[in-house]
Structure formats: structure tokens, C-alpha cells
Amino acid sequence: VGVVATTQVGGGRSVVVATMLEMLAMYVQNRLCRTSPVQVEVGGEVIDVQMDDMRALLAAVEMEKAHSRVVVMGLDCEWAKHTQTVDLIQICVCESVVTLCKRSGMKEEVRRGLTLLMADKSIVKVGAGVKGDAVRLSALIGSPIYSCFDLADANMEVEKEETREGEKRGRRKKGDERLSLAKLCEKYTGKRLDKPEHIRRGNWAVEVLNEDQVKYGAADALISFRVGVKLIAKMSRKSRSDLRARDLDNLLFDVYEQKKEGNKKKERRERGGASGSGGGGRQKRSYMEVIAARKTPLYENCRMESPDGVLLCTCSAKRCEWYLKKGIATLTSTSPTTIRLLHRPSGYPSKSESYYRTVKANACVVCGSEEECLKKYIVPHCYRKHFPSLLKERRSHDVLLFCKCCHHAASKEEEKLRSAIAECAGIPLLRPIPKRGIDLAKKKAKEAAKTLLKCKTGEARLPTVRQEELHSRLTSYLISQDMPAPPPLHCASLKGVLEEVTQLNAVVVNTDYTSHEEEVVKAIVEGRLEVKDIAAAANTGLSLLSSWEKEEERAGSSVPFLSLQHFEQLWRAHFLTSLRPQHLPVGWKVEHTKGEA
Structure with missing residues (x-):
């Protein structure tokens, strides 16, 4: 319509009329076609x-x-x-x-x-x-x-x-x-x-x-x-x-x-270094590049039944194959894969505990995205590995799927709670004593041996005076370690000694080192650190305080490691309040305990 108006209407008004007609045509088309x-x-x-x-x-x-x-x-x-x-x-x-x-x-x-x-x-x-x-x-x-x-x-x-x-x-x-x-x-x-x-x-x-x-x-x-x-x-x-x-x-x-x-700066970084250099310098990889998504689904939702046909749990295909290979179960269905145990299980899941029997989606529990998902421990592994063996048995309740975006957000929230724990407990994340150290004397002897070995093989050339200095340094170290002195520089047997010294490990593990996580778990078990104090300091999981007090009054010392179970619940509550997941599996709950599992 606009083109026709432009050709038929003469003078300066043609453009105005054409524009108005184009707007009218666009409006009509929009009314007919828009969503x-x-x-x-x-x-x-x-x-x-x-x-x-x-x-x-x-x-x-x-x-x-x-x-x-x-x-x-x-x-x-x-x-x-x-x-x-x-x-x-x-x-x-x-x-x-x-x-x-x-x-x-x-x-x-x-x-x-x-x-x-x-x-x-x-x-x-x-x-x-x-x-x-x-x-x-x-x-x-x-x-x-x-x-x-x-x-x-x-x-x-x-x-x-x-x-x-x-x-x-x-x-x-x-x-x-x-x-x-x-x-x-x-x-x-x-x-x-x-x-x-x-x-x-x-x-x-x-x-x-x-x-x-x-x-x-x-x-x-x-x-x-x-x-x-x-x-x-x-x-x-x-x-x-x-x-x-x-x-x-x-x-x-x-x-x-x-x-x-x-x-x-970004352009120079993309070119691989400083301005004018075409070299390919190492670039810092982003969080999304560092973490790798799963290539296979986490949940295969195979079914495991008791001899009387009661659904015990959902599991992976690999686990089903193991039971079948051992001859302790039979295959009853292939869609979905279902096995039936030939022996009576040690226990049956309660009606209130449905998490291990529910079919789980291979999607992010926070946003529901199914792209590039990977699993994450709700209770960080760095703390959990110091738990007693009773609480470290394989359980999938606290292992959930996240997309890369939500995984990154969850990691940031995790660090916030770790910092609050460190402040409340007075146990800094960075320990005053390093986990590993360097034996400087051994390191210098190793470096001297490497340099002399290069001179022996012809890879490097050094003045005789400098070679004698390095040989003297190597000799001093070996004698201090009650080892025989190396042969003189001109001896062919020196090469074998140099090769042995270059294999020395200068890294020393500090036996007095204890990690922040180990100290925190130890303090909780010994009663020197109250989980409710952590909750108050971090302003998270406060709704659990009353139930914890009732459990402590009711159970006393009869429930082993009750404080660590509360520590687990604190992490789950922090996850819920900070990320507000919208796609949690049915039956997942903060108060999940080892007894229910």
C-alpha cells in the first residue's frame, strides 16, 4: 500500500502519506498476526x-x-x-x-x-x-x-x-x-x-x-x-x-x-598476550568452562522390588546388572527395567519415606533446565568426608542435579555459609599452618642436579667455575643427609647420581596440619560448637531450632551423632532458602535422617 501511495501522490506530501499508509498497513498486519x-x-x-x-x-x-x-x-x-x-x-x-x-x-x-x-x-x-x-x-x-x-x-x-x-x-x-x-x-x-x-x-x-x-x-x-x-x-x-x-x-x-x-585489555587477551605480540598466552577459563556437565543421565529410574513385589527403590541400570550377574535377582520387566530380589531385604521403606522410590527427572532442581546438568552435594564433601562412617554410607538424598548456571549460584551460596561457620567457630578457612611445605635444601640440590645433568648431556653450557659451585652445593646436601658424596665433575658415574637426585620430591607434608572442615566436624562432635549457634550467625535454618531442641531433650545421648545430623539439616535449609528450588524430587526433605534411609 505504501509503494502505491508514493507513486500516485505527487509533491512533498507523498512521503507523509506513504509513511502513514505504511503505519496503517503495519498496524493491520500486527493486529492479524501478533501473538x-x-x-x-x-x-x-x-x-x-x-x-x-x-x-x-x-x-x-x-x-x-x-x-x-x-x-x-x-x-x-x-x-x-x-x-x-x-x-x-x-x-x-x-x-x-x-x-x-x-x-x-x-x-x-x-x-x-x-x-x-x-x-x-x-x-x-x-x-x-x-x-x-x-x-x-x-x-x-x-x-x-x-x-x-x-x-x-x-x-x-x-x-x-x-x-x-x-x-x-x-x-x-x-x-x-x-x-x-x-x-x-x-x-x-x-x-x-x-x-x-x-x-x-x-x-x-x-x-x-x-x-x-x-x-x-x-x-x-x-x-x-x-x-x-x-x-x-x-x-x-x-x-x-x-x-x-x-x-x-x-x-x-x-x-x-x-x-x-x-x-x-579484552582484545589483547583474545589475541593472546600484550599489544603487538601474536603469542598465545594462557587464558583464564571461566567457571562454565572449568566444570564439566554429565554426558549420561544421573537417574535411570530402574526399579528394584522385594520378593513379594514391594517397590524398594529406584536405581541405576549398572546396579541392576550387578544384582543379575550375582544371581540374587531376576529380571521381571524391561520397560522400565525392573528386577526382583530372590532374598528378603533387611528392611522395607516406610510409607512416609518416598524419596528413594520416586521417579526422578534428569533436570536442574532449581530452574528445571535439562541442558548441561551435573550433580552437586548439598552437604559439601569437604565436611562430609570427616563424618563418622555411619553417616558416610552411600546415599543419594543429598546429591542433586544442577544446571551450570544454578551450580555456580549454589557454589557461591555454599561459600557464604562456610564463611559464617568459620567466623562462628573461630576456625579460619585458611589455616595458619600450610598443608604442604617445601624443603628448600632439597629443592636447591635438585635444581643443581638438573643443571649439571643438562651440562653432562650437552643441553646446556656453563663455565667451569659455575659447575663447581653447583657440584659443591649438591655435595653439601648429600653429606648432610648421611649419603655418599657425588663423584667429581669429570667422572662418568656422576650422571647416574645426578639422575637419582633429580627424582627427589622437595614437597613435605605437614603432619601438624588440620583442615578447617576437619576441625569444624571435630568441634561439633565434641560439643564445643553448637549447630544452632551457626544457624543464628548465618541467619539460616532458624525454623529448625525448636525441633532440634526437642530432639535433644527426647533423645539425649541415645542417638549417635545427632549434632552432625542437625549440621546436615542446616545445609539443606540453607540450600532451600538461598536458591528456592522449584523442581525438587518428591520426598526430598530437610529433616531426612540416616534412620529413614
Whole structure:
């Protein structure tokens, strides 16, 4: 329709008519083709959120351009900290249009639309810390991003101006700090922006976002838009109606151009070293590269039954093969693989204990992702290996599956609790006595032997005086160890002695060393460290305190290592409160004990 209008309408009005007709055509096409919006509640308001609907977004931008030379776009991105790759782009160009674009499965139409919007200098991209978002988004779409407007920087400029005016009136000076989006929202809109930690650090790379993630992403884009409009108007000393009639260059003096130019240090690192060198230096691998995902599923969900047909547990195919090979079970089904024991088991699982009998999904227990999963001990192995053998028997209850993203988050939370334990117990993580040391005399003798051996084999050439110095050092060490002195330099038999000395191990294991974890477990068993004190210091697992006290009063000393069982429960409670897993297997619980297993 737009092409026909351009050819038929003459004069200067042809372009205007064509543009309006194109907008009309786009609007009609959008109404016919767009996906249904998702309605979410943000700050007490119900708004429509479009998922990957670039047509609706472009149409809204054109409508804004028709009324104003300044189009404000709220922009925010979400990504996993250890990958630094954008997983979700949140955009808001008016009160009624919020669009979320996912990286996974991104269509070419969406990518082209993002490229056009980000390269349009008449669209001001506003957000708190938008510079960081722009760098990552630029790398994703392969295009520069222009006219970015950092709300935190703009707020600081406004505060500086207000401070100067306030000083003239004798008012107190304001603090000079960068505010987060939540604080900017409270300051400029008077509303509170909830940003739950477990959602912020969640898995944004999932195929389908849950309702909380959609609400979180939409709120960030919408609030960025609203705060941006207020800040730009405040800096211009005009209302938004006047803003439309003003020139962008004169009004937004701090709008900057964000190009896809990497950090110089990063570029040099990618080239493999310092500037001008083409050598391939060793690069520090990221967390995601260091940890390896499982190549086979953790749960094969084979079934093991008692002779009377009662399901005892689910297990691996390898375990079933072992029972069959030993001739102590028979195969009763292949779909799923089911074996029946030929002997009566020592015990049957109780009705309340369903964890070991349930079918478990090979997916992350936190976010549900099935990609690149690996197992993790909820009670860290570094503590558990010092437990008594009764508590170290093989159990799968505290071994769960995590995707790489959630595994990284769980490791960080684990370190927080370890630090709290160290502070509460007065047992530092870094011990004053090292686990291993170096025997300097042996090390120097070994180095001297290596150098002399190279001279013997012709790999190196040294002055005779220097060789005699090294030979003297070697002789002194061997004599101090009640060993025979080496032959003179010119003797052929010296080579054999040198080869023996080069095989010496200069590393010495310190017999007085005890690890932080060993000391903590020992202190808990001996009663010098109370688990409830750790819970109070770490502010985690507090809901368990009353039940622990009742157990201690009821059981007394009849239950072995009750304090260590409470220590296990503390780690499980910390895992639940810090990561808020949404996909735990049926029957998994904090109060799980060895007796139930």
C-alpha cells in the first residue's frame, strides 16, 4: 500500500502519506498476526506483555515518532553472571507496550527489528546501568547501539545541580552515589520495585519463562521507561509536552554513543598476550568452562522390588546388572527395567519415606533446565568426608542435579555459609599452618642436579667455575643427609647420581596440619560448637531450632551423632532458602535422617 501511495501522490506530501499508509498497513498486519499478550501485575497495575512480538513494538515506535522527535525506550537485559551473554531483552516504549525478546530461538525478524531500533539515534535507550546492557546486547545482535541514557548518571547530575542550588540556600549537601533501579523507582515514582534475589539470579536461558520471570522483566523495562521520562523532563526543566518540541541534541546533553568496540585489555587477551605480540598466552577459563556437565543421565529410574513385589527403590541400570550377574535377582520387566530380589531385604521403606522410590527427572532442581546438568552435594564433601562412617554410607538424598548456571549460584551460596561457620567457630578457612611445605635444601640440590645433568648431556653450557659451585652445593646436601658424596665433575658415574637426585620430591607434608572442615566436624562432635549457634550467625535454618531442641531433650545421648545430623539439616535449609528450588524430587526433605534411609 505504501509503494502505491508514493507513486500516485505527487509533491512533498507523498512521503507523509506513504509513511502513514505504511503505519496503517503495519498496524493491520500486527493486529492479524501478533501473538496474544501475557497479562501481569506490576505495582498494582495490570499490563500487557508481548513475547517476541517485534511487529507490535515497531508499530508502537512509529506511533511515538509521529507525535514526538524524542522516543524514550526503557531497556534492560538479563544474563547469567558467569556467561555474560544476554538471555532476555526487555523493552518498553510507552505505558501500554512492553516487549520481552529471548535469545534462545530468536527469529531473524526479531534480530532485524532489534538492530533497527538500537541503531536509531532518535530513540533514547534509558536504563539503570544501561551501558553494561548495551555492550552485551551489541555483541549479541552484531550492531552498534546509539543514544543510550544512563539513569543513574543522570540522577547524579540532577543531584549535583540540586546540591549547588541547596548550598546557595544553606541546605545540607546530598550524597554523591549511583542509585539502583529500585531506588530510582522509589525516588521518582513513589512506588516500591520488588527485585527478589532468587528470580534475579535465576535461569533466564530457559525455553519458557515462568510468571515471576515475566513480571520481573516487564517491571524493569516499564520502570526504566517511567523514570527515564521523568528524569529527561527534569533535566530539561520542561514538561513532556514541551519535550516533544525540543531538539534532542540541545536537550539530552549526556546521551552517548555505545559502539561495539571491546575493551582494549579484552582484545589483547583474545589475541593472546600484550599489544603487538601474536603469542598465545594462557587464558583464564571461566567457571562454565572449568566444570564439566554429565554426558549420561544421573537417574535411570530402574526399579528394584522385594520378593513379594514391594517397590524398594529406584536405581541405576549398572546396579541392576550387578544384582543379575550375582544371581540374587531376576529380571521381571524391561520397560522400565525392573528386577526382583530372590532374598528378603533387611528392611522395607516406610510409607512416609518416598524419596528413594520416586521417579526422578534428569533436570536442574532449581530452574528445571535439562541442558548441561551435573550433580552437586548439598552437604559439601569437604565436611562430609570427616563424618563418622555411619553417616558416610552411600546415599543419594543429598546429591542433586544442577544446571551450570544454578551450580555456580549454589557454589557461591555454599561459600557464604562456610564463611559464617568459620567466623562462628573461630576456625579460619585458611589455616595458619600450610598443608604442604617445601624443603628448600632439597629443592636447591635438585635444581643443581638438573643443571649439571643438562651440562653432562650437552643441553646446556656453563663455565667451569659455575659447575663447581653447583657440584659443591649438591655435595653439601648429600653429606648432610648421611649419603655418599657425588663423584667429581669429570667422572662418568656422576650422571647416574645426578639422575637419582633429580627424582627427589622437595614437597613435605605437614603432619601438624588440620583442615578447617576437619576441625569444624571435630568441634561439633565434641560439643564445643553448637549447630544452632551457626544457624543464628548465618541467619539460616532458624525454623529448625525448636525441633532440634526437642530432639535433644527426647533423645539425649541415645542417638549417635545427632549434632552432625542437625549440621546436615542446616545445609539443606540453607540450600532451600538461598536458591528456592522449584523442581525438587518428591520426598526430598530437610529433616531426612540416616534412620529413614
